[in-house]
Amino acid sequence: MPRPLRVFLVAAEESGDRLGAPLMRALRSMRPEVEFTGVGGAQMTAQGITPPFPIDELSIMGFTSIPAKLPNILRRIRQTAAAVAAAKPDVLVIIDSPDFTHRVARRVRTAMPDLPIVDYVSPSVWAWRPGRAKAMRAYVDHVLALLPFEPEAHRRLGGPACTYVGHPMIERIAELRPNTDEARRREASPPVLLVMPGSRRGELKYMLPIFEQTVAQVAATVGPLEVVIAAVPRLAAGIESVVASWRVRPRLAVTQEDRDAAFRAARAALVKSGTGTLELALAGVPMVASYKGSAIEAFIARRLVKVPTVILANLVLGEKVVPEFLQEDAEPGRMAAALAPLLGDTAERTRQVEAFNRLDAIMEIGTARPSDRAAEIVLKAAEG
Structure with a gap:
């Protein structure tokens, strides 16, 4: 043998x-x-x-x-x-x-x-x-x-x-996309805003304060929100302690089932740049993407990165569909101004949704x- x-x-x-x-x-x-x-x-x-x-x-x-x-x-x-x-x-x-x-x-x-x-x-x-x-x-x-x-x-x-x-997330398309009832929830009030601040402690240090201010400004503009934070289990307790003082108190989606349900219900998302942007795009969720790290990281990245966008969804689509706010541009007021329209029936929302519909053909889903x-x-x- x-x-x-x-x-x-x-x-x-x-x-x-x-x-x-x-x-x-x-x-x-x-x-x-x-x-x-x-x-x-x-x-x-x-x-x-x-x-x-x-x-x-x-x-x-x-x-x-x-x-x-x-x-x-x-x-x-x-x-x-x-x-x-x-x-x-x-x-x-x-x-x-x-x-x-x-x-x-x-x-x-x-x-x-x-x-x-x-x-x-x-x-x-x-x-x-x-x-x-x-x-x-x-x-x-x-x-x-x-x-x-x-x-x-x-x-x-x-x-x-x-x-x-x-991409492996293709195998989870059914878990990411809403059924009829969940699609209705996407259109209902209060809208679900999914927040994805990252999966590493260093990312949370920079992203959570910016995202908290952004969410508060969006709520002041559009009214009540149901905010859900996608959190990896090992960081959930730390995130919970931080968001306890947020002006708009979120709930955490920690298990895979809760996270998937949040994707299917979300009207829009605020996400740290990375794989999450493509995952949201495949789920049909319009978003604003952001990243902020240390000053030395920004210095090095500016001299090394050779692409016009760092947002994965934009790169796959071949156009800048998702607004991105990086380093010093990651300013809550500007991010809130880009995010708020995505929660309504607007041209900004329609443009992203229509672009995301092209992904099935591009990615051979x-x-x-x-x-x-x-x-x-x-x-x-x-x-x-």
């Missing part, structure tokens, strides 16, 4: 863990005898890996957070690369978090030059540090892209082979599941 297929996966943050688990399920459905080893979080652990260390210790937010954690991160990179070599897998799948996973991949390529390496999630080479694309060819054999414009970006920049497999597409490419790489 031939030995089982061995797949080593490396995810260094929760975002990667959420990608890795469905990929593991898809691989198992195609190859029931597959064996998994690797690094990941709770969801990947539930699918069969035993991580050698908790990935929480790798989570960082912003350039200024890196120095304090660097020695431990470097130690974990060496440990992970050694674990790959010891496992002797048929394929290595690195997932997101390129500052960690790509360093692992480079070490593994040196030690095991014939091992296929698949990168699940392209780094943002189209936004900053475009030279990374060409450099990746030395240690990545295939990139699995979440965004439809990324294969062309890698081709243009001389990167590895790259295939659009689809309704075709193969992203995790299945990804699994097929991983298996092809593993089997040579």
